Amino acid sequence: MTDVTETPPLSDTEPATSHQPMTHFKSFAESTAEDWAIIGPQLANTQALVADKVIEQLRYLKHDHGGFPVDRLEHSLQTATRAERDGRDDDYVVCALLHDIGDNFAPYNHPDIAAAIVKTRVSEANHWMVQHHGIFQGEYFWHHIGLDRDTHLQFVDSPYYDYTREFCAKYDQTAFDSDYKSNPLEHYEPLLQEFFAPK
Numbered sequence: 001m002t003d004v005t006e007t008p009p010l011s012d013t014e015p016a017t018s019h020q021p022m023t024h025f026k027s028f029a030e031s032t033a034e035d036w037a038i039i040g041p042q043l044a045n046t047q048a049l050v051a052d053k054v055i056e057q058l059r060y061l062k063h064d065h066g067g068f069p070v071d072r073l074e075h076s077l078q079t080a081t082r083a084e085r086d087g088r089d090d091d092y093v094v095c096a097l098l099h100d101i102g103d104n105f106a107p108y109n110h111p112d113i114a115a116a117i118v119k120t121r122v123s124e125a126n127h128w129m130v131q132h133h134g135i136f137q138g139e140y141f142w143h144h145i146g147l148d149r150d151t152h153l154q155f156v157d158s159p160y161y162d163y164t165r166e167f168c169a170k171y172d173q174t175a176f177d178s179d180y181k182s183n184p185l186e187h188y189e190p191l192l193q194e195f196f197a198p199k
Contacts, residue, residue, distance in 0.1 A: 047196065047197075061076060072104075076098070077097070079096045082096070082174065091126055095126045101113065102114050111131050112131065114130050115130045128164065129167050132152075138152065
């Protein structure tokens with residue numbers, strides 16, 4: 001029989017998720033079907049925390065402008081606000097908001113982080129757009145830093161080429177305007193809670 005205990009609180013201020021039971025194997029090879037029957041249902045508890053963690057990471061972007069005219073959070077908010085005001089659907093707006101969320105972790109491949117976060121929640125077109133936006137954004141500035149601004153042309157046969165190029169042209173590359181009035185992060189928190197809610 002599987003030995004089960006309850007998960008202890010993480011700290012005095014951060015309680016464990018409903019004191020869920022824990023298993024005690026030392027390797028996956030030792031785990032049993034009973035163990036996985038305990039672990040499986042808890043995935044929804046982990047998923048229920050995702051929106052809060054995403055919002056926390058977005059707030060970290062406020063502390064870095066990277067030399068740009070606006071900080072990274074404002075760029076993200078401005079991109080999302082522009083998309084929302086243009087009538088884009090909720091999934092697209094979330095992608096616009098999160099497209100640069102990986103900047104603090106992996107500046108050179110940040111699109112991969114954002115794409116991984118949204119992958120299971122959005123259409124193939126939106127996922128592809130987020131994953132490739134960095135290359136398409138290069139059309140506007142890579143020639144200034146010694147790179148090929150036409151690198152995006154390698155994807156010209158993709159069904160999502162025009163879709164991604166439009167995202168950069170209309171929303172991403174224009175979202176550095178220090179005079180633009182973006183929606184605050186709080187405006188998007190209910191949308192993020194709904195988007196990442198367990199299904």
